[in-house]
Amino acid sequence: MSEYQEVLSREMRFEAGRKVYSRTYDEVGLTTGSTHACPMSGCSGLRVAVKWPDGRHTFPCSRGMALRQIIGKESAFIEWRLL
Ligand SMILES: [Zn+2]
DSSP states (O other): OOHHHHHHHHHHHTSTTOEEEOTTSSOEEEEEEEEEEOOSTTOOOEEEEEEOTTSOEEOOBGGGEEEEEEEOSSOEEEEEEEO
């Protein structure tokens, strides 16, 4: 993977509108596009704002989520799942 693709996908991961599946796949939230550094000491992850169907917001750490991504030439498929 080229350096360009890595930089692109890093930004795209946290874009608004990415699906976030709950651990059991029974709920699907969406990223809001808002992130902040994880406050846990020693963690280099990002807290990612997720809006759930019932209106709740949570801020899971990217280190506690699995990323599934397929980057094509003209489109990207990127989803998260809580671990
Ligand atoms: Zn963290």
